[in-house]
Amino acid sequence: MPTDQDYLSQLQDYYADHRALPSLASLGQLVGLRSKSSAAALANRLKLAGYLTTTPDRRLAPTEAFFARPVVDTVRAGLPQPANDAGFDGLAIDSYLVARPSRTVLLVVKGDSMVEAGLMEGDHIIVDRAQPAAMGDIVVAIVDNEFTVKYLAKDKRGIFLKPGNPAYPPIRPQGELEIYGVVTGSFRKYR
Amino acid sequence: MPTDQDYLSQLQDYYADHRALPSLASLGQLVGLRSKSSAAALANRLKLAGYLTTTPDRRLAPTEAFFARPVVDTVRAGLPQPANDAGFDGLAIDSYLVARPSRTVLLVVKGDSMVEAGLMEGDHIIVDRAQPAAMGDIVVAIVDNEFTVKYLAKDKRGIFLKPGNPAYPPIRPQGELEIYGVVTGSFRKYR
DNA sequence: AAGCTTATAGAACGTTCGTTCGATTGCTCG
DNA sequence: CGAGCAATCGAACGAACGTTCTATAAGCTT
CATH class of the missing domain: 1.10.10.10 (Winged helix-like DNA-binding domain superfamily/Winged helix DNA-binding domain)
Known part of the structure; x- marks a missing residue:
């Protein structure tokens, strides 16, 4: 039965x-x-x-x-993997990654300026175009007519873009900082 | 309209x-x-x-x-970019991430032993349990009854697990190396 | 401006939907 | 064996479904 x-x-x-x-x-x-x-x-x-x-x-x-x-735990449980995997x-x-499809766009990461955040060249990032950006967020900004992915940061001199890599300098916008969207996730395929 | x-x-x-x-x-x-x-x-x-x-x-x-x-290009095109545009x-x-659903399992990354590969604590990795592992692949192996994510490597002394972080030592299996699956992708959510 | 084409509205249709309720079946346990 | 119980069936119901057709409105072309 x-x-x-x-x-x-x-x-x-x-x-x-x-x-x-x-x-x-x-x-x-x-x-x-x-x-x-x-x-x-x-x-x-x-x-x-x-x-x-x-x-x-x-x-x-x-x-x-x-x-x-089943999201398998890092520590192996006693039993072998439950076989009820229906697929x-x-x-x-x-x-899980995309909350609002219509406002979501994918972008491919270029360069290694965000390695500290785990973003490597070729990674896909999920960008929410409508969400308001908060300090500390990873954002996609438009600088010199190019997309750039950086932390959004702020100090006494004002708002700026902070790379996640000590080898790169912070970017301080001339005038208005144009933010394209907020990075809400990322994914990557090996092989 | x-x-x-x-x-x-x-x-x-x-x-x-x-x-x-x-x-x-x-x-x-x-x-x-x-x-x-x-x-x-x-x-x-x-x-x-x-x-x-x-x-x-x-x-x-x-x-x-x-x-x-939609996947947008890194370099901004001349026109303003609608979030949803054919073309x-x-x-x-x-x-894109899951090729063979029934043989795929998710795992959560613990620790920072694979930061060089862009895998950070808390990331989800996609593990193909059926795919044969090749040298250089990122694999999930079972060491001391725990899952561990490492590069699969080989030198004159034999096959071993190579962390993607210089702070960790290579792991050389005592006898047989038990490989749980091959990491075929990863994803992560911010905020 | 008139005529043509296209998109939308609105109504009618037979079908299928999900719900409800009493009848039936199959099982358990004394 | 037979009573009791839970699960399933089967039929009936109004509501909503997708389809179709005609009428109306909006855009273009000439």
Whole structure:
């Protein structure tokens, strides 16, 4: 007899295929329940368990937990890795990194002026164009018609751009400092 | 007058909020179209453009392109830069980072032993458990029952783990070196 | 200005949705 | 065996769905 976990796995597979959840009728058909009310009961159980929600128009929608994958701890646990991996859904990364897609832009890092912040040449940074910048944030500013990624800093002489690398000097804007956006994340691919 | 790109942005934000797409009626209300047929026409245009599909039960579903974020060039182009403009390269973060979902696991970096590789404490790394490790790769190995992230290296004395930080010594395995997986990417969130 | 094209509105349609409720099934335990 | 219970079924319901069609409004062309 299948458990709710099994059903959840099937739903996750369905989501991986279609990037959407089925209707209750289709859900029933998918997991082998013949009546819609049974499917509704299942959906309610999964809602209770925190895997599903409903959208404003009462459709099923996954929650964060629906995508959650075991983030393995650094210290190995006694047991071997839980094998219930129904498959990692990359979307978790997407929604983790990007809060407002329409205001988000990607940029590729040039140079090593932010190595202290862990930003290396070729890294992709996630830039939120709408978020207001605060002191200490990593920002994308426009200097001499070029994008530059630096810390936003302030001292008695005013606001300036501080590189995350002692080999580079701070940049003090002539007039107004034009900030393109705030860096909210970064990612990188090896190989 | 809003373009289809504007509408797409609104849909992307809706998806970021609910992890599902709205019905045609809700879509119309969302973007300010008063009739369902207009919303249907919009949906068809976005389908034609490759951003949307339909599930087996005729619901709207996003495609791969739907998740792509624009990548802007480091050098600012002459024109002011709209956040969402066709013609820029798009990149879907998740599928870029995760090639084989079912064999991929996330890990959180502890310590600073790989700073040279741009891996800082708290970063998430993407680990492919199935990929064979080659020399020079960043690997997750199991040493003293703990996960450790290091370069895989080899010299005349044999295979060893090389930290990306001169403050740490190389690790030479007693017997067999147990490799958990290969690091294929990493990501990090600021703030 | 008139005529044409395109986009949107609005209404009608049969279908499918999610919900509800009583009937039925299958299992447990005395 | 048979009563009790929980899960599932199956049918019914109004609401909402996506589709289709025609009418209206807005833009262009000439």
